[in-house]
Amino acid sequence: MARTPATIRRLPEKSVEDRAVIDAILDEGFVCHVAYLIDGRPVVIPTLYVRDGDSCLLHGSTASGIAAAARRGSPLSIAVTLVDGLVVARSGFESSVNYRSVVIHGHGTVLSGDAHARALDLMVEGLIPGRLADIRSPTDIELRKTTVVSVPLDTISAKVSAGPPEDDIADIGTGVWAGVVPMTTTYGDPEPSPDLEPNVEVPDYLTTLERS
Amino acid sequence: MARTPATIRRLPEKSVEDRAVIDAILDEGFVCHVAYLIDGRPVVIPTLYVRDGDSCLLHGSTASGIAAAARRGSPLSIAVTLVDGLVVARSGFESSVNYRSVVIHGHGTVLSGDAHARALDLMVEGLIPGRLADIRSPTDIELRKTTVVSVPLDTISAKVSAGPPEDDIADIGTGVWAGVVPMTTTYGDPEPSPDLEPNVEVPDYLTTLERS
Numbered sequence: 001m002a003r004t005p006a007t008i009r010r011l012p013e014k015s016v017e018d019r020a021v022i023d024a025i026l027d028e029g030f031v032c033h034v035a036y037l038i039d040g041r042p043v044v045i046p047t048l049y050v051r052d053g054d055s056c057l058l059h060g061s062t063a064s065g066i067a068a069a070a071r072r073g074s075p076l077s078i079a080v081t082l083v084d085g086l087v088v089a090r091s092g093f094e095s096s097v098n099y100r101s102v103v104i105h106g107h108g109t110v111l112s113g114d115a116h117a118r119a120l121d122l123m124v125e126g127l128i129p130g131r132l133a134d135i136r137s138p139t140d141i142e143l144r145k146t147t148v149v150s151v152p153l154d155t156i157s158a159k160v161s162a163g164p165p166e167d168d169i170a171d172i173g174t175g176v177w178a179g180v181v182p183m184t185t186t187y188g189d190p191e192p193s194p195d196l197e198p199n200v201e202v203p204d205y206l207t208t209l210e211r212s
Numbered sequence: 213m214a215r216t217p218a219t220i221r222r223l224p225e226k227s228v229e230d231r232a233v234i235d236a237i238l239d240e241g242f243v244c245h246v247a248y249l250i251d252g253r254p255v256v257i258p259t260l261y262v263r264d265g266d267s268c269l270l271h272g273s274t275a276s277g278i279a280a281a282a283r284r285g286s287p288l289s290i291a292v293t294l295v296d297g298l299v300v301a302r303s304g305f306e307s308s309v310n311y312r313s314v315v316i317h318g319h320g321t322v323l324s325g326d327a328h329a330r331a332l333d334l335m336v337e338g339l340i341p342g343r344l345a346d347i348r349s350p351t352d353i354e355l356r357k358t359t360v361v362s363v364p365l366d367t368i369s370a371k372v373s374a375g376p377p378e379d380d381i382a383d384i385g386t387g388v389w390a391g392v393v394p395m396t397t398t399y400g401d402p403e404p405s406p407d408l409e410p411n412v413e414v415p416d417y418l419t420t421l422e423r424s
Contacts, residue, residue: 031295031309033256033291035247035255035289036254040252041287041289042247042288043247043254043289044245044246044254044289045315046291046311046313075253077247077255085400086340086399086421089347091347091348091350091354092332092344092350093351093354093358095340095343095347096260097243099258101257101258120304121304124307127298127307127308127309128298128300128307131300131307136302138304142303142304145305164407165405167407174348175409175412177402177412177413179403179408180402180403181399181402181403181418181421182403183398183399184400185398186396186397186398187393189394190300190389190392191376191393191394192389196389197384197385197387200389206298206300
């Protein structure tokens with residue numbers, strides 16, 4: 001389950017430095033994994049995020065360990081991973097997944113005031129594009145109960161693995177099927193809340209959702 | 213984008229201690245995010261894993277930072293997250309995702325010998341159930357180029373968030389649609405490698421793949 005330079009034939013796992021590619025990965029995802037330190041030990045948790053230009057905005061409750069780490073100037077590491085397919089090789093060694101991932105390292109800043117309120121709007125729109133126009137503004141209590149931590153996209157790297165398996169030449173022609181099984185995220189039919197009043201139509205932006 | 217106890221109505225975000233639920237989450241996923249320390253700073257990366265009874269087996273190259281951390285007795289943190297749907301609430305505050313996640317903390321052991329070879333087999337079968345019977349055994353070189361780090365499932369926690377939005381009572385009846393958009397992972401038609409010889413049929417286990 002590795003992809004070594006010796007066997008690369010088409011699109012290998014490769015480091016990507018193209019900021020447009022990195023931004024596209026970040027903009028397609030909405031769940032990231034954030035690592036921070038507690039008492040010198042690493043902790044990783046999933047959270048929602050959205051890219052805002054040259055920053056990654058991380059969502060958390062006020063009690064969030066991410067916000068606490070940011071406040072004490074402790075470094076964060078953030079990973080966004082999109083899985084695109086199963087790489088079904090003729091050996092276990094070359095079997096793997098096709099994926100696109102971004103890792104960010106940096107120190108976070110807890111946003112406040114207008115920047116905080118704006119970040120929460122971006123978070124809604126990043127999660128459900130088109131939604132923001134339909135919902136009310138946050139209350140003061142809601143604003144106090146949430147934190148957003150901004151991390152600059154300064155120290156950032158990406159890896160992209162795509163294409164068919166890179167089987168060893170000796171394994172080709174052995175009658176074993178090899179290839180890729182593509183994976184996509186599918187959005188099902190919106191399910192109304194039990195407390196939804198009758199005759200409220202599903203907004204178009206929920207029926208046309210698409211993410212690879 | 214939080215789910216506070218005050219507004220919980222049906223299935224809230226909740227901590228889960230039921231080992232069967234935890235195992236089901238771990239067995240459904242195959243990509244995890246692992247945090248470890250480099251020079252006292254947290255680093256998080258995605259990798260493949262498989263559950264083996266009371267252990268989580270992490271895949272890596274021999275140069276893997278995960279293996280290096282395990283060798284020097286440095287703690288690891290591992291997260292597995294499955295996203296089940298978009299929670300489309302009537303406020304940004306209650307908008308979120310339904311998800312199931314597991315976080316493991318512990319020290320890793322780099323496997324060797326038979327345990328290492330067996331772990332690689334489990335990894336193949338975890339990624340592509342049914343595949344192992346179709347492929348050859350790893351070569352000695354391949355075994356040397358891969359590492360598997362085993363982490364016991366001793367310190368483990370899970371969270372499950374499911375069900376409809378938990379909107380504030382004041383927001384209900386305002387004519388704004390609310391509900392959940394389910395998300396699933398869909399496997400497409402297997403795409404043969406360009407180097408696949410003619411007349412090799414796609415194995416059944418690739419056309420019947422299913423993961424929520």
